[in-house]
Amino acid sequence: MDKRLEYAPCGYISITHEGMITEMNQTFLDMTGYQREELEHKHLESIMSKANQLVFHSYFYPNINLHGHVDELFISLKDRSGQSIPYILNGRRYENEGVEVIDCALVQMSKRMDYERELRSAKKQIEEAYWEKEQTLAELKQLHAEIGQKQAELLELNAILVERSTTDKLTGLKNRRYFQETLEEHIRGYREQGRLFSLLILDIDHFKKVNDTLGHQAGDDVLEQMGSILSHHCREQDIAARYGGEEFVLILPDINTQESILIADNLRHEIAQAAWGSRIPGGITASVGIATFAGTDNEATLLRKADQALYTSKEQGRNRVTHSMDSSALPW
Template identity: 65%
Template sequence: MDERLNHAPCGYISITHEGIVRDVNQTFLDKMGYKHEDLVEKHFESIMSTANKLIFHSYFYPFINLNGHVEELFINLKDNTGQSIPHILNGRRFVHEGEEVIDCVLVQMGKRIDYELELRTAKKQIEEAYWEKDQAHAKLKQIHKEIEHKQKELMNMNSILVELSTTDKLTGLRNRRFFQEKLEEHIIQFSTTSEPFSLLIIDIDHFKQVNDTWGHQTGDDVLENLASILQLHSRADDIVARYGGEEFVLILPHVGVTDSKIIAERLRHAVAHASWKTGNLTVSIGIATMDSNDSDVTLLKKADEALYFAKEHGRNRVIHCIDMNE
């Protein structure tokens, strides 16, 4: 490895498409307390928690496969003591000596940790100040001001990080992680209230042809415009999210089988009659409505099977899973 890259002011890891670490710079090893042999030829996910492995599989790999790069992925990695250290990850895929590799640049979110340490230090100073005599009151006022300032900064940083971790960067919609959390919440609510809700999976027809003919920038524009159409034609309490690639998902609270078909058909019609740079553009939609035997896995599977059925039977159509055998 080039000496400058080896001691760059940020971490660097090169992994195969399967996640095996091929190379790592000294900066990352020093910051995380590892030796070269601890990571090289090991799986990158060996220093991730289960939650972060799910993030990596649901966001990093699909995005790399689709676009060849990932930007500003917020992820926690474990150091040699097992402590979870937050990082911002940028990655890019290319072929090196006949092997497909992914180069990753990792920047520690140390500032956030520093704020938390400063808060704990300030609180400790408050406790000590109560035992002071002459200058106790002046000192307490100053410390309180510092705490308020640091708390505001930390709250702002946390709110930004939460928003980033649940938002799809390209379309501005909620991402797969947020959708999964909301789906689980609706299933729990259904178990107590039996209030119906429906799930839509929307897929752009022949999207690969859009990228191949018009280029990936136009493909990104199509995804952004479709996201806007879905938001425009959704209710305030509907959950609209990008599921990955050209697939989008909607959770429709308080909507049963009949109304879900009407809503989905309205969305399909809006897309088909919109103005597109690429000419005609259509979507296929699969629907499943929650029942007492469903879990998040089975509900998604039903909607996905309905989508596949719509694709197999001509595309540009809406199929509810209960109608597949008719």
């Protein structure tokens, strides 16, 4: 056997059409703990449970015979200690000098508690079906459907968890962690492709007063509505996130200094003119600081420039827009 195949990063076995093992690589032996002479000329099913033998007969052989190959079959094999190890198996049939052989590649699966719980349940049902011959086919089909459904549910759950891990629950905007990762990507994009972008930091004016006088529920309502305004105001390629407390950040790709000032002032005006409801007498305003990325900037310096510009807007009376390159502010 070729040395590269002998130590390939997956297990390899070759079996006859009857299932007798004729070859295996060292990787497979290392994964299972067997010596080569313990497996040569042994039937592959000798290291399977009855449930897996049933799966092998009902899925592997029909597909090999019909299509000549099997893709992504979930199967468990016993190692030398008798422990059942899950694998993904791909197999392909071919003839060599008139002799038919089946080559199989096996990748060991990582153990996941929820998946194993479903698998144990599946094995139990398969074993029960094995002893109830008249119901085997119907129960096996149902079981395959359930496993497919569980896998689809797991993928959907993973997608939901990823989305939740990057989303601020109250406002529906992206959270600080997502913003920081995206900011790093835009900085790399500038250095690799010269793609310009601007950063806005927005702070709700007198927000502490809203919480202190009207209560935290009113404050939460303001934050939630601010999230809606920012989402509505943003282009598809823009990133709006809650930075923390009453501070929000926006990344504006392909926006230069003058464009960023106009966009920020339109946003500031939209916030000031929004209907905040009877619970918020006098409405809400916001102050904005802007920094447009320069070649010498990094994440820290860009944030510092935008934050200093925001401080200038606050110092000059709030409800203003200030760019780090321009000390002047746009009043309401």
